[in-house]
Amino acid sequence: MRSMLRQFRRAPGRILASIFALALAVGAIGVLAIPTVSKGTLREAAARDGLADIFVDTTPLGPAQLALINQLDNVAAAEAEATIAVRMSDGFLTRMIGLDFAAQTMDIVQLSAGRMPAAADEVVTSESLAAVGDRIVANSVSYDVVGTGGTLWWSQDDVVYADLETVTALGGNQGSNRLLITASDDGLSELRSIADQVRVVLQTDGDTFTTFPVYLPDGSTPIDQDIQQVSTLIGLLGIMAGLVALVLLASTTNTLITERTREVAVMRALGGRSRPLRRRLRRISLGITTVALVIGLPLGILISNFIARMVLEEFIGITPDFAIDWRVLAGSAVGVMLGARLVAARAARRVTKLPLAEALRDREGAPFGGRWTHRLAARVPVGGLLGRMASRASLHRPARTLAVVVQIAAAVGAAFLIPSLATSVNNFNSATHEPWSSQSVTSARDAGLPFPESVTAGMADTESGIYVEGELEEWQIDLYGLEVDTEMFDPMLTDGRWVHPAGREAVASAGFAERNGLEVGDTLVVDLASGRFEYELVGLSDDFSRSLYLDRTVLAADLGEPGMVNTIWSMQEHPDLVLPAASRTISAADLAADDAAGRAAIVLIFGAIGVIVAGVAALAVLSSMTVSLFERRHELAALQALGARRRRLRGLLVRELLPLGAIGLVGGLALGALGTRGIIASFEASNAVDIGVVDAVGSIPFIAAGTFVALVLLALLTVRSAGRRPVTVTLRGAA
Amino acid sequence: MNATALLSPVPVAPPTAGASLVEARDLTRIWGKGDASQIGVSGVDLDVRPGELVAVIGPSGSGKSTLGALIAGIDRPTSGSLVVSGTRIDRMKTDQLAAWRGGNVGIVFQDFHLLPTLTAVENVELALELGSRVGRRQRHQAALEALELVGLGGHAHKLPAQMSGGEQQRVGIARATVTRPALIVADEPTGALDQANGHAVFDLLAGLTRTGTTVVFITHDLNLADAADRVVSMIDGRVASVDERGAGS
Ligand SMILES: Nc1ncnc2c1ncn2[C@@H]1O[C@H](COP(=O)(O)OP(=O)(O)OP(=O)(O)O)[C@@H](O)[C@H]1O
Ligand SMILES: [Mg+2]
Numbered sequence: 001m002r003s004m005l006r007q008f009r010r011a012p013g014r015i016l017a018s019i020f021a022l023a024l025a026v027g028a029i030g031v032l033a034i035p036t037v038s039k040g041t042l043r044e045a046a047a048r049d050g051l052a053d054i055f056v057d058t059t060p061l062g063p064a065q066l067a068l069i070n071q072l073d074n075v076a077a078a079e080a081e082a083t084i085a086v087r088m089s090d091g092f093l094t095r096m097i098g099l100d101f102a103a104q105t106m107d108i109v110q111l112s113a114g115r116m117p118a119a120a121d122e123v124v125t126s127e128s129l130a131a132v133g134d135r136i137v138a139n140s141v142s143y144d145v146v147g148t149g150g151t152l153w154w155s156q157d158d159v160v161y162a163d164l165e166t167v168t169a170l171g172g173n174q175g176s177n178r179l180l181i182t183a184s185d186d187g188l189s190e191l192r193s194i195a196d197q198v199r200v201v202l203q204t205d206g207d208t209f210t211t212f213p214v215y216l217p218d219g220s221t222p223i224d225q226d227i228q229q230v231s232t233l234i235g236l237l238g239i240m241a242g243l244v245a246l247v248l249l250a251s252t253t254n255t256l257i258t259e260r261t262r263e264v265a266v267m268r269a270l271g272g273r274s275r276p277l278r279r280r281l282r283r284i285s286l287g288i289t290t291v292a293l294v295i296g297l298p299l300g301i302l303i304s305n306f307i308a309r310m311v312l313e314e315f316i317g318i319t320p321d322f323a324i325d326w327r328v329l330a331g332s333a334v335g336v337m338l339g340a341r342l343v344a345a346r347a348a349r350r351v352t353k354l355p356l357a358e359a360l361r362d363r364e365g366a367p368f369g370g371r372w373t374h375r376l377a378a379r380v381p382v383g384g385l386l387g388r389m390a391s392r393a394s395l396h397r398p399a400r401t402l403a404v405v406v407q408i409a410a411a412v413g414a415a416f417l418i419p420s421l422a423t424s425v426n427n428f429n430s431a432t433h434e435p436w437s438s439q440s441v442t443s444a445r446d447a448g449l450p451f452p453e454s455v456t457a458g459m460a461d462t463e464s465g466i467y468v469e470g471e472l473e474e475w476q477i478d479l480y481g482l483e484v485d486t487e488m489f490d491p492m493l494t495d496g497r498w499v500h501p502a503g504r505e506a507v508a509s510a511g512f513a514e515r516n517g518l519e520v521g522d523t524l525v526v527d528l529a530s531g532r533f534e535y536e537l538v539g540l541s542d543d544f545s546r547s548l549y550l551d552r553t554v555l556a557a558d559l560g561e562p563g564m565v566n567t568i569w570s571m572q573e574h575p576d577l578v579l580p581a582a583s584r585t586i587s588a589a590d591l592a593a594d595d596a597a598g599r600a601a602i603v604l605i606f607g608a609i610g611v612i613v614a615g616v617a618a619l620a621v622l623s624s625m626t627v628s629l630f631e632r633r634h635e636l637a638a639l640q641a642l643g644a645r646r647r648r649l650r651g652l653l654v655r656e657l658l659p660l661g662a663i664g665l666v667g668g669l670a671l672g673a674l675g676t677r678g679i680i681a682s683f684e685a686s687n688a689v690d691i692g693v694v695d696a697v698g699s700i701p702f703i704a705a706g707t708f709v710a711l712v713l714l715a716l717l718t719v720r721s722a723g724r725r726p727v728t729v730t731l732r733g734a735a
Numbered sequence: 736m737n738a739t740a741l742l743s744p745v746p747v748a749p750p751t752a753g754a755s756l757v758e759a760r761d762l763t764r765i766w767g768k769g770d771a772s773q774i775g776v777s778g779v780d781l782d783v784r785p786g787e788l789v790a791v792i793g794p795s796g797s798g799k800s801t802l803g804a805l806i807a808g809i810d811r812p813t814s815g816s817l818v819v820s821g822t823r824i825d826r827m828k829t830d831q832l833a834a835w836r837g838g839n840v841g842i843v844f845q846d847f848h849l850l851p852t853l854t855a856v857e858n859v860e861l862a863l864e865l866g867s868r869v870g871r872r873q874r875h876q877a878a879l880e881a882l883e884l885v886g887l888g889g890h891a892h893k894l895p896a897q898m899s900g901g902e903q904q905r906v907g908i909a910r911a912t913v914t915r916p917a918l919i920v921a922d923e924p925t926g927a928l929d930q931a932n933g934h935a936v937f938d939l940l941a942g943l944t945r946t947g948t949t950v951v952f953i954t955h956d957l958n959l960a961d962a963a964d965r966v967v968s969m970i971d972g973r974v975a976s977v978d979e980r981g982a983g984s
Contacts, residue, residue, distance in 0.1 A: 367895075367896035369896035374894070378854050379892065385853065385861050638848040642837065643836045643862075643866045645830040645833045724829075
């Protein structure tokens with residue numbers, strides 16, 4: 001520590017730049033902690049709520065059925081709730097959940113204000129919907145809001161919680177129609193087997209599931225999967241940040257030690273032994289690393305918490321508690337320390353092994369002219385004198401030159417990756433809409449198929465059909481039941497044909513089929529809410545999703561409600577529909593806007609991480625250049641003594657940086673393009689869909705200009721400080 | 736252009752008749768403030784006439800280098816005024832001063848300060864590029880001739896790291912003279928050289944005065960100082976005595 005302090009007093013600016021850049025780099029590694037930090041919050045919320053393992057909507061159930069379900073194998077507890085869509089006084093459709101506040105053991109409502117309802121006309125609502133003391137009107141009945149709050153499951157929706165009887169009465173005494181089950185063993189196959197048993201129990205009374213069950217196996221939470229995907233991306237950027245940190249560490253350490261070559265040589269000449277000298281050299285860089293860690297680790301904790309908060313608030317509307325991922329913390333500390341030690345040992349060995357005469361003669365490190373590459377460069381007088389100086393300086397310190405190139409490449413890579421991801425996702429989103437020509441989609445707000453197929457009879461440009469979820473090859477898929485001669489959907493077939501009327505046939509998404517080895521002619525085994533069914537695969541659709549398309553009459557019958565539908569597609573934005581149950585119409589434009597908003601959120605989050613990585617890299621370049629300039633301060637002072645104005649010095653630096661910038665730019669673009677492909681490929685694999693990569697070519701000029709401007713600014717900044725001291729003072733330090 | 740042309744009378748604006756090339760009045764340079772302050776030079780009055788070779792001598796720490804740096808325009812006085820070649824240089828801005836140096840003064844350093852990545856001839860060319868407006872080809876030619884003049888014709892393409900101390904110093908002299916400045920400030924240019932080489936360097940600089948160049952020569956070597964036109968002795972930052980040798984005046 002003492003030797004570091006002495007070093008610090010010698011060159012505070014330079015050491016500070018290194019420490020700061022290194023600390024930021026260490027901080028950036030903190031993005032690796034984001035998934036853990038967010039998951040911790042989710043798990044906590046799940047534990048507090050008593051999050052169930054299976055959620056499913058059903059036809060109305062009675063207490064006897066619930067008792068039977070409670071006795072099933074592996075069922076720890078089963079509870080029923082009632083859920084209906086209600087219309088508020090302002091016409092807004094929202095969800096009302098009826099439950100037994102006193103006896104709730106699963107998905108327990110957490111109050112943020114007020115109290116639980118105690119009377120039939122009292123409710124709790126989501127915070128965003130109303131405040132304690134308000135009166136709300138739902139389906140023309142008014143209620144007192146006595147509390148606000150919610151559960152993790154509903155955290156993204158506006159919900160009204162009321163007594164079970166109140167809701168069943170409002171829904172026409174339908175009874176409980178939502179089932180929550182907690183299993184003793186919550187593995188995925190165990191949960192599936194429970195669902196199968198429950199189906200059997202319901203069937204004996206003619207009841208069915210009206211939605212496909214949602215399983216949360218192994219203690220997972222509703223958005224675990226999303227977080228997992230986001231983590232992949234974040235991890236990649238974290239690795240990039242770590243790479244920059246390591247390069248920076250190596251170059252800083254190297255310089256700190258190399259610039260003491262002469263000092264060490266003097267000590268060796270006076271009889272100093274190598275081993276203790278090496279130890280002292282190493283200690284300097286370890287000291288700097290320690291200080292950088294002391295600043296960088298808390299910074300990393302802040303960064304990870306900040307971004308985790310952005311992610312969670314954006315995607316599920318909950319604010320996470322402050323958390324620390326000790327593994328990432330310890331990992332980055334140990335990694336950086338080991339890295340520093342390794343590089344320091346190498347540099348120290350080199351410095352103490354240099355022939356004494358050579359080391360004594362030189363002021364800072366090995367002189368130019370010591371290698372054949374130097375002599376070759378000196379023989380080739382290409383370009384102006386400043387240009388020669390610039391290129392030879394880069395040649396003189398190849399390690400640092402490489403470090404600067406890598407750092408620029410990392411910054412450019414991050415800057416290219418982010419917009420490329422954005423354009424790819426953008427393109428993917430519009431591709432998913434492409435097969436659909438409808439201008440609006442009207443869907444039932446309650447589960448099941450509440451509309452007769454004939455609601456659109458006689459209406460031009462409007463078709464009725466079905467949209468439900470199901471499972472195929474262990475993937476959750478979307479199932480569409482359409483009119484066979486539909487004009488709303490163009491399957492864009494890549495293989496096979498469209499379905500025949502009343503055929504037990506399906507067209508599947510081409511990318512999904514390919515990833516699961518499904519071919520035209522295969523038999524598909526599909527799990528629906530109502531049970532297991534088989535269809536023949538007759539065609540493949542180029543639709544970038546995970547979907548099956550069937551004849552609506554076939555699908556309705558399989559769902560247990562022949563002749564019924566739940567979705568209406570129309571060429572009008574606001575079709576004139578008279579429907580027998582609650583519904584919501586979304587126009588294609590709104591759908592696109594929703595997509596855009598979601599995309600903007602994703603881009604914002606990755607933009608933030610990208611900015612951090614690019615910022616760290618820029619700082620690293622700044623630090624490298626500061627060190628490089630410090631090393632050559634005598635050279636620059638001598639230039640000034642000969643009459644060079646600061647403009648010339650800037651010119652020299654710009655000449656030196658621009659070629660490195662150009663190489664870094666090309667390398668970085670390649671890196672960014674590769675990274676985008678890697679990330680998209682991992683998304684495609686983990687979702688079994690085609691996404692496709694679209695490089696953000698339009699961003700390249702901006703990135704190039706940005707790199708150029710940043711490097712010129714860098715040169716300006718560094719030369720400004722160089723011009724301040726009198727030339728003689730700088731030169732004096734050389735002797 | 737040949738070697739003689741190189742050493743022909745200075746083309747820069749000649750100082751008005753009888754005026755001094757260097758005119759220092761109450762020149763003071765102090766580092767730091769209060770108790771911690773270090774005096775470099777204090778209250779120095781000095782005139783150097785055009786074409787004169789002035790030796791500055793004095794014990795170590797007496798302020799010789801400080802004075803030299805002020806006159807060469809690579810440092811600025813704390814107070815006092817300094818006129819060189821008819822220009823008031825003590826108040827100039829950093830870049831103005833740099834430009835002025837390039838055209839008016841050649842500096843020879845004790846520890847050379849050659850640019851390590853440039854060859855001998857490139858080092859000399861650099862002074863021409865920064866200090867004058869000469870075409871590239873002419874520049875190269877002039878630099879080679881300047882090297883020839885200091886006896887380094889065969890070493891033009893060596894890098895500083897491949898040359899001895901004396902050779903490097905002679906490159907430094909070629910670099911300081913190639914622009915034919917009115918003033919050359921040399922701070923212990925012979926410090927790193929053996930006696931023969933030291934005398935050769937001195938003779939080289941003394942020869943320049945015959946063509947009108949003014950030389951301020953800082954040295955510890957009293958033998959060399961004896962051959963100067965005038966000898967300025969410094970003690971504790973002040974000029975203790977100015978000794979006319981008569982030979983050249
Ligand atoms: N940059 C500086 N900061 C502080 N003090 C300085 C600085 N430069 C010179 N000095 C002080 O000014 C005084 C004169 O120094 P200078 O280098 O001019 O002496 P000198 O006569 O050239 O000595 P030498 O013969 O040893 O070269 C000394 O006391 C020195 O400590
Ligand atoms: Mg001195």
